[in-house]
Amino acid sequence: MATTSASNSGWTDRILRVxxxxxxxxxxxxxxxxxxxxxxxxxxxLQLEPDAGFEKSIPxxxxxxxxxxxxQSDFGGANTVLVALLQKDGSDIYNGEFLEKLKFVTDEVxxxxxxxxxxxxxxxxxxxxYIEVVEGGLSGANVVPADYQPTQANFDLIRTNVGKAxxxxxxxxxxxxxxxxxxxxxxxxxxxxxxxxxxxxAAELERIRGSINSPRKWEYRLKQPVAQEDxxxxxxxxxxxxxxxxxxxxxxxxxSANEDGVPITVEVNNRDLDxxxxxxxxxxxxxxxxIIGFAKIIGDVTxxxxxxxxxxxxxxxxxxxxxxxxxxxxxxAFLPLACSIVAVIWEFGLLTTAGYGLDPFAILVPFLVLxxxxxxxxxxxxxxxxxxxxGKTSYDASLETFRRLAIPGTTALITDVAGFxxxxxxxxxxxxxxxxxxxxxxxxxxxxxxxxxxxxxTYVSIGDVDKFQAKQAKKEALLAGLFRFLAKITRRGPAIVxxxxxxxxxxxxxxxxxxxxxxxxxxxxxxxxPDSRYNQDSAAIVENFDLxxxxxxxVAETDPEACRFYHTMEQxxxxxxxxxxxxxxxxxxxxxxxxxxxxxxxxxxxINARILPRNPxxxxxxxxxxxxxxxxxxxxxSAMAMFVFTEDHKAGTxxxxxxAVEAFNTQNAERFANDHPGTDLAVCEEKxxxxxQAGQTALDLKLRNDRLVALDANSxxxxxxxxxxxxxQTKLGEQREQISAIDSPCPVNFALATGNVGVMAATxxxxxxxxxQVVFWVYVVVILFLWLSFRTLAGVICVVAPLSLVSIxxxxxxxxxxxxxxxxxxxxxxxxxxIGVDYGIYVYATLVDGIERGLSLxxxxxxxxxxxxxxxxxxxxxxxxxxxxxxxxxxxxQADMGLLLVFMFTANMFGxxxxxxxxxxxxxxxxxxxxxx
Numbered sequence: 001m002a003t004t005s006a007s008n009s010g011w012t013d014r015i016l017r018v019x020x021x022x023x024x025x026x027x028x029x030x031x032x033x034x035x036x037x038x039x040x041x042x043x044x045x046l047q048l049e050p051d052a053g054f055e056k057s058i059p060x061x062x063x064x065x066x067x068x069x070x071x072q073s074d075f076g077g078a079n080t081v082l083v084a085l086l087q088k089d090g091s092d093i094y095n096g097e098f099l100e101k102l103k104f105v106t107d108e109v110x111x112x113x114x115x116x117x118x119x120x121x122x123x124x125x126x127x128x129x130y131i132e133v134v135e136g137g138l139s140g141a142n143v144v145p146a147d148y149q150p151t152q153a154n155f156d157l158i159r160t161n162v163g164k165a166x167x168x169x170x171x172x173x174x175x176x177x178x179x180x181x182x183x184x185x186x187x188x189x190x191x192x193x194x195x196x197x198x199x200x201x202a203a204e205l206e207r208i209r210g211s212i213n214s215p216r217k218w219e220y221r222l223k224q225p226v227a228q229e230d231x232x233x234x235x236x237x238x239x240x241x242x243x244x245x246x247x248x249x250x251x252x253x254x255x256s257a258n259e260d261g262v263p264i265t266v267e268v269n270n271r272d273l274d275x276x277x278x279x280x281x282x283x284x285x286x287x288x289x290x291i292i293g294f295a296k297i298i299g300d301v302t303x304x305x306x307x308x309x310x311x312x313x314x315x316x317x318x319x320x321x322x323x324x325x326x327x328x329x330x331x332x333a334f335l336p337l338a339c340s341i342v343a344v345i346w347e348f349g350l351l352t353t354a355g356y357g358l359d360p361f362a363i364l365v366p367f368l369v370l371x372x373x374x375x376x377x378x379x380x381x382x383x384x385x386x387x388x389x390x391g392k393t394s395y396d397a398s399l400e401t402f403r404r405l406a407i408p409g410t411t412a413l414i415t416d417v418a419g420f421x422x423x424x425x426x427x428x429x430x431x432x433x434x435x436x437x438x439x440x441x442x443x444x445x446x447x448x449x450x451x452x453x454x455x456x457x458t459y460v461s462i463g464d465v466d467k468f469q470a471k472q473a474k475k476e477a478l479l480a481g482l483f484r485f486l487a488k489i490t491r492r493g494p495a496i497v498x499x500x501x502x503x504x505x506x507x508x509x510x511x512x513x514x515x516x517x518x519x520x521x522x523x524x525x526x527x528x529x530p531d532s533r534y535n536q537d538s539a540a541i542v543e544n545f546d547l548x549x550x551x552x553x554x555v556a557e558t559d560p561e562a563c564r565f566y567h568t569m570e571q572x573x574x575x576x577x578x579x580x581x582x583x584x585x586x587x588x589x590x591x592x593x594x595x596x597x598x599x600x601x602x603x604x605x606x607i608n609a610r611i612l613p614r615n616p617x618x619x620x621x622x623x624x625x626x627x628x629x630x631x632x633x634x635x636x637x638s639a640m641a642m643f644v645f646t647e648d649h650k651a652g653t654x655x656x657x658x659x660a661v662e663a664f665n666t667q668n669a670e671r672f673a674n675d676h677p678g679t680d681l682a683v684c685e686e687k688x689x690x691x692x693q694a695g696q697t698a699l700d701l702k703l704r705n706d707r708l709v710a711l712d713a714n715s716x717x718x719x720x721x722x723x724x725x726x727x728x729q730t731k732l733g734e735q736r737e738q739i740s741a742i743d744s745p746c747p748v749n750f751a752l753a754t755g756n757v758g759v760m761a762a763t764x765x766x767x768x769x770x771x772x773q774v775v776f777w778v779y780v781v782v783i784l785f786l787w788l789s790f791r792t793l794a795g796v797i798c799v800v801a802p803l804s805l806v807s808i809x810x811x812x813x814x815x816x817x818x819x820x821x822x823x824x825x826x827x828x829x830x831x832x833x834x835i836g837v838d839y840g841i842y843v844y845a846t847l848v849d850g851i852e853r854g855l856s857l858x859x860x861x862x863x864x865x866x867x868x869x870x871x872x873x874x875x876x877x878x879x880x881x882x883x884x885x886x887x888x889x890x891x892x893x894q895a896d897m898g899l900l901l902v903f904m905f906t907a908n909m910f911g912x913x914x915x916x917x918x919x920x921x922x923x924x925x926x927x928x929x930x931x932x933x
Contacts, residue, residue, distance in 0.1 A: 202299020
């Protein structure tokens with residue numbers, strides 16, 4: 001059995017001899033430097049801005065995402081926006097008012113920031129056409145004629161054209177009472193390279209909704225001339241009433257020009273504008289607007305920021321009040337919170353200095369940092385109070401507390417930093433940002449709690465020391481009975497019962513673990529409440545449009561111009577049929593779907609002619625009807641997009657469909673090899689890899705060419721980019737020659753994946769693959785630092801065992817409450833481990849110290865509860881109560897994380913107070929090898 005060390009007093013003393021003079025030698029120097037650093041980092045923190053991004057929330061290194069990026073310009077990506085207009089009374093859309101609103105929304109969406117205008121699709125865009133059989137062949141035109149006027153004749157014509165275009169269920173609802181406008185957003189402007197501002201996009205989408213659904217509007221007019229704009233000019237129009245904060249502290253951007261006509265933007269304070277409420281002439285009583293998309297999710301989450309800050313402040317206030325009651329001193333209640341707030345300010349400042357923003361889905365990290373800081377601050381203040389109660393001066397009390405807690409506290413924090421840093425292993429940018437964010441915050445705590453707080457405490461004075469000591473003695477007397485009872489956990493019987501209960505909890509948690517969903521466990525967007533506007537909009541679109549909002553795009557890869565041959569298209573057609581008959585799929589569409597319709601048209605519309613012709617010339621004639629602008633194929637037909645519309649985006653549904661795609665691809669390759677003896681599937685696999693490499697090279701080349709358009713041709717950057725483009729062009733040519741040189745006949749490769757479901761599939765796979773690996777490495781780091789701290793196996797087991805039990809139980813809680821394991825939730829369990837490590841280290845270090853001084857295990861535990869245990873109990877309760885308020889948040893994500901954190905804070909508290917001493921009963925020995933009584 002491992003033994004405890006004598007608190008490792010040798011190396012501890014050596015460290016303290018070096019550190020103490022730095023902290024306590026010239027305190028005014030330390031305070032000065034800490035103040036300067038806080039001011040500098042406060043300035044940096046004020047520059048911190050929300051930083052949402054679609055691509056940073058997806059695993060770009062995943063093979064699916066290589067396909068996604070390679071074919072994004074041909075078939076679009078997954079960052080879609082859908083705007084649905086529905087008739088409130090259920091009547092059809094063929095009337096002047098509805099079509100006017102649909103045209104208005106189509107035009108407005110076209111100019112949304114970051115919009116890929118090639119992808120805008122609605123009845124009023126030229127890419128929505130119909131084809132019909134007429135005498136002598138086929139005829140086609142736009143669904144809405146170019147010379148559209150709101151006449152009954154045109155309404156009837158559009159109704160007929162919609163039926164011919166086969167878009168009912170896709171762009172028009174099944175009962176024809178609504179229509180859809182859809183588009184895709186670009187993450188970066190291809191010319192400027194600037195990142196898309198999702199808040200601006202969401203605000204613009206809300207403006208479009210409000211322009212139709214709000215009966216009132218508010219015009220923002222200049223009081224004084226700005227640039228070339230006269231007083232009275234309307235510089236903004238909003239469709240929701242501005243609040244007092246917006247009226248006084250908000251700003252509006254005025255787009256104008258200088259005297260030379262050069263465009264400029266000027267920010268004007270809203271209090272310097274006239275805000276006039278008036279009737280919205282574009283308001284419709286009969287049409288409702290519903291909007292969904294990643295940008296809208298970010299907008300809704302960001303809009304809730306004020307509420308999140310409110311809960312944050314409420315938690316601070318509650319913690320302050322509880323601290324005040326706990327310490328019986330306003331000064332001592334304020335100090336830990338002040339240090340914790342400074343740590344969060346440093347965290348934000350370091351984050352900005354490192355070039356990052358704060359992602360809306362990382363809003364929990366600052367609170368976790370605050371929680372860790374409060375935990376350490378309470379321990380320090382608690383120990384200082386005990387020293388004051390023993391009759392020491394403020395300076396001596398601070399010095400003695402520093403000697404007792406600095407080493408274990410710093411060890412715990414370094415363990416936290418290292419543990420949080422391991423989350424960086426997950427190859428998703430937003431999680432890596434969370435990792436750095438948490439590491440910056442906890443690293444800041446090392447300074448604020450282990451340097452700043454000790455110095456401040458030397459200046460804190462207790463007015464009536466005798467009265468203060470009497471209060472502390474009374475408090476200890478009140479708690480003595482509880483602590484005596486809890487200390488009995490170290491006896492053999494209670495310890496065995498405790499460990500048996502832990503075994504039952506472990507077994508139950510492992511039983512529930514397989515129920516944990518990787519990905520979304522619910523319909524809609526789980527970050528928002530089920531009754532949120534976004535989820536209501538999503539439900540309305542899913543209910544009214546047959547094809548739904550979840551699309552898995554599979555790319556059929558083959559040789560250039562191979563789609564002219566029947567044996568190629570037959571494979572694609574079989575794939576679509578297989579997908580159509582796969583559970584979880586609403587429908588599957590692709591080039592063969594429409595080719596068969598057109599071929600039927602060439603044969604007078606006969607239903608039995610809905611087939612693929614075997615004649616290459618007939619096939620070529622059909623293909624001439626489908627240019628690459630349709631999004632069904634690329635320019636040389638070496639790739640075709642298959643659209644698989646899923647019933648939902650639950651993790652189980654996605655996994656089942658992806659497995660079906662992979663199974664078909666394997667079976668199809670084997671079938672092709674059997675039918676074509678010259679096929680070498682290994683060579684075909686090599687060819688696929690070459691196609692992927694060539695795709696990446698083509699993408700790199702495109703990015704450089706796009707940037708060159710916006711640059712001065714004689715600039716150094718332009719010359720550098722041009723040289724790089726020439727190198728890439730040469731490389732691309734060589735890769736394409738290698739592909740062409742492969743003469744083995746190869747089957748069609750059905751490459752996963754793009755579309756929003758493709759992105760979810762890749763993300764779910766990464767999360768599932770990395771989940772246990774990340775937790776494993778977190779615990780490896782924790783165990784390593786615990787070993788360095790205690791140098792005993794007993795110390796490691798006593799701290800890690802309760803911690804790991806709580807982590808496993810947290811997964812069971814997630815499974816039982818339908819909280820899916822995904823990008824936003826994966827780091828939380830790992831990050832919350834930090835609180836448990838702190839509890840365990842403080843409790844075990846104090847317990848071992850008592851044992852080494854000759855106390856029995858029960859007496860050592862009683863002393864531990866009096867010294868550090870009561871601080872652990874207070875921290876667990878205070879943080880649990882504070883986070884409990886999150887359950888009432890309008891954000892489902894915050895409510896779910898509140899539930900999870902309440903569990904982890906309190907469970908880790910019980911683990912340190914009950915499970916740790918129960919384990920110590922059977923594991924610990926004194927340094928001389930004797931067992932404590």
